[in-house]
Amino acid sequence: MFPILLEFIRLKHPFHYLRRMKALVLHTLHQDLDFTDIPTPVPRAGEVLVRLRAAALNRRDWWITQGQYSKIQLPVILGSDGVGEYRGKAVLINPALDWGSDPRAQGKEFRVLGLPDDGTFAEFIRIPRANLAPKPEHLNWEQAAALPLAGLTAYRTLFSRCRLQAGEQVLITGVGGGVALMAMQFALAAGAKVWVSSGDPLKLEKAVALGAQGGANYREADWDKSLKAESGGFDVVIDSAGGDGFAPLLNLCKPGARIGVYGGSLGKINGLSPQILFWKQISILGSTMGTPAEFRRMLAFVTRHRIVPVVDSVFALADGNAALARIAGGEQLGKIVLQI
Amino acid sequence: MFPILLEFIRLKHPFHYLRRMKALVLHTLHQDLDFTDIPTPVPRAGEVLVRLRAAALNRRDWWITQGQYSKIQLPVILGSDGVGEYRGKAVLINPALDWGSDPRAQGKEFRVLGLPDDGTFAEFIRIPRANLAPKPEHLNWEQAAALPLAGLTAYRTLFSRCRLQAGEQVLITGVGGGVALMAMQFALAAGAKVWVSSGDPLKLEKAVALGAQGGANYREADWDKSLKAESGGFDVVIDSAGGDGFAPLLNLCKPGARIGVYGGSLGKINGLSPQILFWKQISILGSTMGTPAEFRRMLAFVTRHRIVPVVDSVFALADGNAALARIAGGEQLGKIVLQI
Numbered sequence: 278m279f280p281i282l283l284e285f286i287r288l289k290h291p292f293h294y295l296r297r298m299k300a301l302v303l304h305t306l307h308q309d310l311d312f313t314d315i316p317t318p319v320p321r322a323g324e325v326l327v328r329l330r331a332a333a334l335n336r337r338d339w340w341i342t343q344g345q346y347s348k349i350q351l352p353v354i355l356g357s358d359g360v361g362e363y364r365g366k367a368v369l370i371n372p373a374l375d376w377g378s379d380p381r382a383q384g385k386e387f388r389v390l391g392l393p394d395d396g397t398f399a400e401f402i403r404i405p406r407a408n409l410a411p412k413p414e415h416l417n418w419e420q421a422a423a424l425p426l427a428g429l430t431a432y433r434t435l436f437s438r439c440r441l442q443a444g445e446q447v448l449i450t451g452v453g454g455g456v457a458l459m460a461m462q463f464a465l466a467a468g469a470k471v472w473v474s475s476g477d478p479l480k481l482e483k484a485v486a487l488g489a490q491g492g493a494n495y496r497e498a499d500w501d502k503s504l505k506a507e508s509g510g511f512d513v514v515i516d517s518a519g520g521d522g523f524a525p526l527l528n529l530c531k532p533g534a535r536i537g538v539y540g541g542s543l544g545k546i547n548g549l550s551p552q553i554l555f556w557k558q559i560s561i562l563g564s565t566m567g568t569p570a571e572f573r574r575m576l577a578f579v580t581r582h583r584i585v586p587v588v589d590s591v592f593a594l595a596d597g598n599a600a601l602a603r604i605a606g607g608e609q610l611g612k613i614v615l616q617i
Numbered sequence: 618m619f620p621i622l623l624e625f626i627r628l629k630h631p632f633h634y635l636r637r638m639k640a641l642v643l644h645t646l647h648q649d650l651d652f653t654d655i656p657t658p659v660p661r662a663g664e665v666l667v668r669l670r671a672a673a674l675n676r677r678d679w680w681i682t683q684g685q686y687s688k689i690q691l692p693v694i695l696g697s698d699g700v701g702e703y704r705g706k707a708v709l710i711n712p713a714l715d716w717g718s719d720p721r722a723q724g725k726e727f728r729v730l731g732l733p734d735d736g737t738f739a740e741f742i743r744i745p746r747a748n749l750a751p752k753p754e755h756l757n758w759e760q761a762a763a764l765p766l767a768g769l770t771a772y773r774t775l776f777s778r779c780r781l782q783a784g785e786q787v788l789i790t791g792v793g794g795g796v797a798l799m800a801m802q803f804a805l806a807a808g809a810k811v812w813v814s815s816g817d818p819l820k821l822e823k824a825v826a827l828g829a830q831g832g833a834n835y836r837e838a839d840w841d842k843s844l845k846a847e848s849g850g851f852d853v854v855i856d857s858a859g860g861d862g863f864a865p866l867l868n869l870c871k872p873g874a875r876i877g878v879y880g881g882s883l884g885k886i887n888g889l890s891p892q893i894l895f896w897k898q899i900s901i902l903g904s905t906m907g908t909p910a911e912f913r914r915m916l917a918f919v920t921r922h923r924i925v926p927v928v929d930s931v932f933a934l935a936d937g938n939a940a941l942a943r944i945a946g947g948e949q950l951g952k953i954v955l956q957i
Binding site for chain 1: 719721722723724778859863864871872873878879880881884885886887888889890891892893894895896897898899900901902903904905
């Protein structure tokens with residue numbers, strides 16, 4: 278009874294509306310985020326106020342600042358990934374809002390936290406209580422902040438969509454990105470053999486140090502043929518690039534392979550052979566975010582296997598623009614985190 | 618005991634090797650099939666000799682004559698579809714040889730009957746006993762001959778791969794072809810609402826007469842936008858064309874849609890948007906032929922729903938070249954059958 282009463286007083290007290298917080302606000306496209314003081318948000322029905330301790334960046338945040346997203350509404354506080362405290366407990370935020378009733382696809386009300394809803398690059402956030410989960414205890418704030426969006430995306434793509442089995446061979450393209458690296462860690466934990474590709478030899482080395490069987494540099498001639506010879510081909514391929522590098526992935530597939538697609542940073546796919554597609558019985562499976570049940574299963578999987586997300590770098594909230602510049606440059610390996 | 622003895626005498630009797638039969642033999646690419654007398658084949662271990670009563674053509678037969686197939690070995694008797702008599706019983710031939718142990722994809726030993734193994738355009742065929750099934754009783758010889766390859770392909774694509782459910786909306790592109798028309802009949806029998814596309818208004822009319830909700834002529838401007846407005850979008854799309862008409866199909870998909878691809882007559886797919894693919898959680902599923910279990914399930918489905926394959930035209934075996942010319946022209950609606 279006592280905590281409920283306190284909550285009531287906190288939320289309903291008129292002085293609440295006078296409370297202010299630090300936040301990174303996007304006012305104008307193509308300009309820096311504004312590190313500023315704004316009113317602390319007021320939770321609505323079904324929502325709670327979380328005191329954030331760390332947030333993490335996703336490419337999505339950068340693209341929004343560049344106007345590369347539909348239905349941008351300004352001003353907005355960016356940020357999909359966050360961990361913090363609610364009633365003295367460490368909580369992780371599920372950034373998938375209002376998925377809907379169909380596990381196959383999100384409904385019309387679905388949003389990713391951080392646009393249009395204000396996100397995690399702030400001291401406080403109002404968030405549906407249903408989107409909170411306990412923070413895995415083996416992770417510190419920064420590691421936990423790195424998990425939600427990338428973990429959910431990787432989990433749904435690998436397991437719900439591609440139905441990865443232990444012992445299968447997996448290729449993860451562009452292994453620098455947060456989801457790609459998380460997918461690699463998840464696939465390894467699930468007992469798969471994982472190969473990676475990147476244009477950066479350093480990233481390939483690091484991926485091998487983390488457990489990958491091998492890596493291929495897609496800037497080298499015939500990298501795909503060498504990789505096929507070395508690996509024998511793949512049961513599952515995870516890609517977020519698309520573009521002209523996608524069609525050759527079909528040659529790397531074993532019969533019955535599944536290609537999970539969760540992004541398309543290099544644009545449209547050309548030269549895709551329907552003959553290889555049907556003769557090898559390949560499945561190309563689009564995937565984005567995931568259901569509340571998938572979020573819970575992902576957290577259970579991470580906890581059971583004591584997976585620690587790879588943190589590339591940590592910035593103070595006040596240095597959010599430097600963090601955005603780092604994700605824009607594409608040099609990172611793993612997640613870029615903001616301490617709050 | 619007595620039939621086994623008879624079989625032994627028939628197979629082992631030296632005069633058997635002197636028996637001859639009529640067959641359509643492909644000796645040389647880009648030339649007519651040769652309607653000629655050749656020795657009746659001699660079954661090997663596990664095989665039986667079937668007296669054929671009807672065969673049906675597939676585009677594959679035409680493509681082989683044009684050299685558009687890998688590993689062509691000549692001379693060969695073409696033909697994947699056949700029905701006939703074995704020990705006084707009416708039997709249907711499963712044209713999928715040695716699928717292998719993995720239901721997800723055919724193994725390395727897999728062949729489609731009619732290359733390299735001699736096919737059904739002949740009076741007799743030797744065929745593994747395991748590839749025989751009872752002819753559905755509601756079908757005559759010509760209708761039954763129209764069923765095996767197209768039925769198996771349509772069944773696996775629609776049900777095993779795309780997991781079509783009753784009440785879903787289906788688009789079948791290029792409805793003139795044998796598999797497309799069969800897929801339409803199967804989807805209707807399964808309780809789906811079916812739309813079709815074609816470049817030929819007559820085929821659209823006939824498809825509607827057979828139960829389709831509506832048809833779109835893809836030679837008309839904005840046919841896809843009109844079709845989306847009319848239908849509300851599709852849960853399942855079945856395509857065998859690929860080419861530049863494939864990418865716009867993604868716009869016609871509902872969230873969670875599955876696109877089954879069993880052919881690629883218009884060549885490579887260009888301009889495919891990974892963003893639409895992942896945001897709508899679309900699955901693009903290559904499919905070809907099917908397992909022995911799928912063949913049995915297809916026959917049970919056809920029998921239960923008393924589905925009668927659409928026969929476009931019937932030719933005598935001696936007129937096989939005219940039949941090939943008809944499939945090459947693409948004017949047919951349904952299967953082209955040879956009476957034997």
